[in-house]
Amino acid sequence: MADVAKEAGIKHYVWSTLPEIKDRSKGKYNNVHHFDGKYRIEEYVRSLGFEISSYVAPSSYLQNFTGRVAHVDESGMVVFALPLPSLEASLPICDIEHDMGVVVKGVFEQGAKANGKLFPVVSEFIPAKKVASDFEQVTGRKAAFNLIPRDAFLKQTAQYMGDLVALDLWEMFNAFADLGFAAAGDPENMKNTEELGVHLHTWVDYLKKSGWKGPQ
Numbered sequence: 001m002a003d004v005a006k007e008a009g010i011k012h013y014v015w016s017t018l019p020e021i022k023d024r025s026k027g028k029y030n031n032v033h034h035f036d037g038k039y040r041i042e043e044y045v046r047s048l049g050f051e052i053s054s055y056v057a058p059s060s061y062l063q064n065f066t067g068r069v070a071h072v073d074e075s076g077m078v079v080f081a082l083p084l085p086s087l088e089a090s091l092p093i094c095d096i097e098h099d100m101g102v103v104v105k106g107v108f109e110q111g112a113k114a115n116g117k118l119f120p121v122v123s124e125f126i127p128a129k130k131v132a133s134d135f136e137q138v139t140g141r142k143a144a145f146n147l148i149p150r151d152a153f154l155k156q157t158a159q160y161m162g163d164l165v166a167l168d169l170w171e172m173f174n175a176f177a178d179l180g181f182a183a184a185g186d187p188e189n190m191k192n193t194e195e196l197g198v199h200l201h202t203w204v205d206y207l208k209k210s211g212w213k214g215p216q
Helices: 002-007 033-047 062-066 096-114 128-139 150-161 163-179 187-194 203-210
Strands: 012-016 052-058 070-072 078-082 090-094 118-121 124-127 143-147
Touching: 002 012, 002 033, 012 033, 012 096, 033 052, 033 163, 052 096, 062 096, 062 203, 078 128, 090 096, 090 128, 090 163, 096 118, 118 187, 124 128, 128 143, 128 203, 150 163
Parallel strands: 012 052, 052 118, 078 143
Antiparallel strands: 070 078, 090 124
């Protein structure tokens, strides 16, 4: 796609990327292939010599919280569950439906000023326990956040996504806890997005805007 854009004479090319994890973690997380693969393509795009190229990195989709991440237990409590190491561990999040487009629009509007820059799409770094407490505050339903042990997560996820994807995702969530959003979370890159002056939706914003009150 980038090759075709270059051949077609596209002036400003925007690549949806993800930050590199393997080297950033000094080899601790070697299997987050969907991050490292996108970053390798970013490096290739940078080598093509577009007049202007920019890079937008979406973080964890809040829409995923309304799917497999949440369930209702026998008591009627809404339980969010992910393989994070602690309830204090944070996730970089965004409302992909409403945040990605405004960031990309802002990047195009910046023009040459956006050349070579990385724009993270992160509304907040939310601790796991706050996912539950914010949900309670907005919806009035009782909620909790459960930490899924590694082996249980790998077994459960492999059943519908395969072993390689299960390991990729387990390492990704733990890399978030250790590295934040890696290079995309570095202050200079976060500032790039802040300077666009667009509103990105927090978990509370998303709950209020969508009206989602948890699984039934």
